[in-house]
Each structure stands twice: as structure tokens, then as C-alpha cells.
Amino acid sequence: MIPFIIWVVVCLLIGYLGRHKKLGFWGYFFGSIVLTPIIGVILLFASDPRKVKPKEEVSAA
Numbered sequence: 001m002i003p004f005i006i007w008v009v010v011c012l013l014i015g016y017l018g019r020h021k022k023l024g025f026w027g028y029f030f031g032s033i034v035l036t037p038i039i040g041v042i043l044l045f046a047s048d049p050r051k052v053k054p055k056e057e058v059s060a061a
Helices: 002-017 024-034 037-046
Strands: none
Touching (some): 002 024
């Protein structure tokens, strides 16, 4: 039971670290659950940050 809890906590940590990356929290969390946390960390370091959309200027018409 303890190894499973450690596995989930590590996957949650990977998801938290990936919250501002392309796949977001849930993508990295489920990716590390399904594959392994080691593969999740590799994906985390290999991915790019999420692109920020520029805010549109609102004209006062």
C-alpha cells in the first residue's frame, strides 16, 4: 500500500510542476500514472512552456 501512495504522490508532484507546460497538470499527472513517473519527468523537462495568448485591446467606441 505504501508504494502505491508514494507512486501517486510523485505523480501529483509531476503534475504540479507541469501546470504551466503544454499538457498542464492533468496531462502530466495522468501521463506519469499510465507510463511511469520517470517517463513523466522526462516529458516534463522536454516540453515547452504553454503559449500565452496576447490580450486583445478593447476599444472604447
